[in-house]
Amino acid sequence: MNIHESAEVTREEFKKNTQHKRLKSLTNIGLVAPALSIYLTFSLWPLLNTFRLSLYQTTDSGDRKWVGINQYIELFGNPIWSDQFFNALTNNLQFFGIHVVVQNSIALFLAVLLALVSSRASTFYRGIFFIPTLISVVVVGFVWQLILSPIWGITPNLFDSLGLDHLFAPWLGLESSALITVGLISVWQNVGLPLLLFYSALIAIPQELIEASRLDGLSEWACFWRIKIPLILPTIGVVNILTFIGNFTLSFDLIYAIQGGLAGPSFSTDVMSTLLFRTFFGFQTQLGDHGMGATIATCTFLLILFVVGMYLLLIQRRLRIH
Amino acid sequence: MFLATNNLHKKILAISLLAYGLSDASIASDAEKQVAYDRPVVLTLESWRSEDAKIWNNEILPVFEALHPGIDVVFSPTKPTEYNAALNARLDGNTAGDLISCRPFDNSLELFHRGHLLDITQIDGMKHFSDVAKSAWSTDDGDATFCIPVASVLHGFFYNKNIFSKLDIDKPSTEAEFFDVLKKLDKASGLTPLAIGTKDQWEAATVGLNLVGPQYWEGENGRLGLINGSKAFTDPQFVEAFSVLERWRPYLSRGYQAQSYSDSQSLFLLERAAIYPGGSWEISGFQSEAEFPIGVFRAPVKSEGESCYISDHTDIGIAINSRTAHRNEAMLFAEWLTTQSFANLLTNKLPGFFALSDHPVTVDNPLAQEFLGLRTDCMSTIRLASQILSRGQPSLGNALWTLSAEVLNGTKSPLEAALDSQNIIEGKRK
Numbered sequence: 001m002n003i004h005e006s007a008e009v010t011r012e013e014f015k016k017n018t019q020h021k022r023l024k025s026l027t028n029i030g031l032v033a034p035a036l037s038i039y040l041t042f043s044l045w046p047l048l049n050t051f052r053l054s055l056y057q058t059t060d061s062g063d064r065k066w067v068g069i070n071q072y073i074e075l076f077g078n079p080i081w082s083d084q085f086f087n088a089l090t091n092n093l094q095f096f097g098i099h100v101v102v103q104n105s106i107a108l109f110l111a112v113l114l115a116l117v118s119s120r121a122s123t124f125y126r127g128i129f130f131i132p133t134l135i136s137v138v139v140v141g142f143v144w145q146l147i148l149s150p151i152w153g154i155t156p157n158l159f160d161s162l163g164l165d166h167l168f169a170p171w172l173g174l175e176s177s178a179l180i181t182v183g184l185i186s187v188w189q190n191v192g193l194p195l196l197l198f199y200s201a202l203i204a205i206p207q208e209l210i211e212a213s214r215l216d217g218l219s220e221w222a223c224f225w226r227i228k229i230p231l232i233l234p235t236i237g238v239v240n241i242l243t244f245i246g247n248f249t250l251s252f253d254l255i256y257a258i259q260g261g262l263a264g265p266s267f268s269t270d271v272m273s274t275l276l277f278r279t280f281f282g283f284q285t286q287l288g289d290h291g292m293g294a295t296i297a298t299c300t301f302l303l304i305l306f307v308v309g310m311y312l313l314l315i316q317r318r319l320r321i322h
Numbered sequence: 323m324f325l326a327t328n329n330l331h332k333k334i335l336a337i338s339l340l341a342y343g344l345s346d347a348s349i350a351s352d353a354e355k356q357v358a359y360d361r362p363v364v365l366t367l368e369s370w371r372s373e374d375a376k377i378w379n380n381e382i383l384p385v386f387e388a389l390h391p392g393i394d395v396v397f398s399p400t401k402p403t404e405y406n407a408a409l410n411a412r413l414d415g416n417t418a419g420d421l422i423s424c425r426p427f428d429n430s431l432e433l434f435h436r437g438h439l440l441d442i443t444q445i446d447g448m449k450h451f452s453d454v455a456k457s458a459w460s461t462d463d464g465d466a467t468f469c470i471p472v473a474s475v476l477h478g479f480f481y482n483k484n485i486f487s488k489l490d491i492d493k494p495s496t497e498a499e500f501f502d503v504l505k506k507l508d509k510a511s512g513l514t515p516l517a518i519g520t521k522d523q524w525e526a527a528t529v530g531l532n533l534v535g536p537q538y539w540e541g542e543n544g545r546l547g548l549i550n551g552s553k554a555f556t557d558p559q560f561v562e563a564f565s566v567l568e569r570w571r572p573y574l575s576r577g578y579q580a581q582s583y584s585d586s587q588s589l590f591l592l593e594r595a596a597i598y599p600g601g602s603w604e605i606s607g608f609q610s611e612a613e614f615p616i617g618v619f620r621a622p623v624k625s626e627g628e629s630c631y632i633s634d635h636t637d638i639g640i641a642i643n644s645r646t647a648h649r650n651e652a653m654l655f656a657e658w659l660t661t662q663s664f665a666n667l668l669t670n671k672l673p674g675f676f677a678l679s680d681h682p683v684t685v686d687n688p689l690a691q692e693f694l695g696l697r698t699d700c701m702s703t704i705r706l707a708s709q710i711l712s713r714g715q716p717s718l719g720n721a722l723w724t725l726s727a728e729v730l731n732g733t734k735s736p737l738e739a740a741l742d743s744q745n746i747i748e749g750k751r752k
Contacts, residue, residue, distance in 0.1 A: 150575070156576075173578075173579025175733060265523075266733065287406075
């Protein structure tokens, strides 16, 4: 091989390389395009269009009239709307609180137990805990309504036979307990997903770390707090942020299935999504109001965006560094 | 050799299959042509009466289809509480049926203003309807009517005749007698006197407040007074109506706060409750399920000899979707709705829904007759918040659901409920 030939080769290789690179970036765009176009059409465009809709008001004749941010002023300034809005927001935050405290701690507890037992047993139990998540919300709502029904339910009979009948109450029908009850039903249904996430994070912890900590004399309890929890913190963060988003989007199904569109009693289970539903589509004698519905939807979106954004900027980053 | 025959076989098979396929296709296309030739026009009728779907589809609509062989009408119901929202969405998206069942007053008026419903004032059969019947589906000035008035419903108390005779109780006619009856029923063990819950909220207003209330606010007198502002919810008569509702509380089932509409129906049908506050729309369901004789009595008057009022609510109309592709066929259907034949069918196939036209109709069903009997010497009135009062935000109609339920639940006093209602009316007058 002489010098001449080798120069020829490098030039050709260079040519090939640039061609290859161009092809590669084209391929990248091509691979992303389907997902991107779906995202743009079905997520971004509706979001922007919802915002646009919130700047218009529908008149009695069905025409749209430009009103600027008037509906935002109305939503927060007129007690008819602001009372409903803040009631729904408070209920949403309570619903979120119930899930963080009850659902996620039960999920973590069960995940720790599952990580300790044999893999065959853990597969079995994971299946069991995940089943409710797979059942249709409507069925879950119906079944729990029956279980808790003061007339046909098994619960009042159970309480009676234990001599605890004074403790039984129609929990779904009382303002004081309806939201908590629906929340706990939701926990029962949804505990499977965080459980799986925690479980997979726990078994991904290198065994050497745990063994080393044992050799250094750490107890099981201390090992959990000092080794395992810090290592699965990113997962805990993700689970909580998923809970937060789900609490605004998924809560609708269950509340609508159990308490109906009026989110009774006396709006004690009304959340942003049920309020949005009633406002946008109308309910019984209340007529649908697209503009105000879009305003509420946009506010909900901004709220979720803000919280998730803050989480990503302030917390997620630090967790990575840690 | 073997191979060759095998191939030949295959070829023959293929050819014969092809031939079969072709002939089959040609037959099919012939048949299709036949069908296309006299394929009936299908009209979809939107409704919220899922319970009645069978009777409409099997007994009422076939009569029309027999008269007009080229038209098929399909009854397509949506759950009552979702009907308005779903219908509005479908109309906006141009996927709604050709014929639309109309709620009375403002819900339908709005649809008309938005151009979704056809103006049918000029339909010939309109002359068979009184102004009162038409008022539920006309513009405020009465110039245009957009739904054919179809049916009204009456409110009353159903009762279990067996339980009443066993306990030697008579139908009550005054408020004092009514509460005496409740007291007697309450003493009988294992029995709920009144079957009504507050979980679904609407019953508290519709068959609670609007059933007993008219005796106190004097029917139309009070209702129109609220509309023109000469009366207020805080007037003693309206507060009294809420108070009477509050006095029902001790006689409801255990845990009635979580008792749904269908729970109440079941309690009554399983003879675990003696009285069921309801309306004539329950008749066919109750008669097919109950294994005991059912009677009905009207809302008790305050004291003996006072004039009585009965909630006689214009409940269902039928309109034509302005964007239907089959306007002529829909018009034929609308005309048919104004005939004697339809009035007769509706009243007798769906006992409890009383035709609104002026055709003389005989009512065969004894319970429906009993209901009509309640009306003979009482003054008719419609539900309190149906007309005008529910316009704007928040809707008084919806608010009355929540407020009546709160009064029954004991979480609001009658006076508070009346104050809240009055605030809603005044908030919108500003």
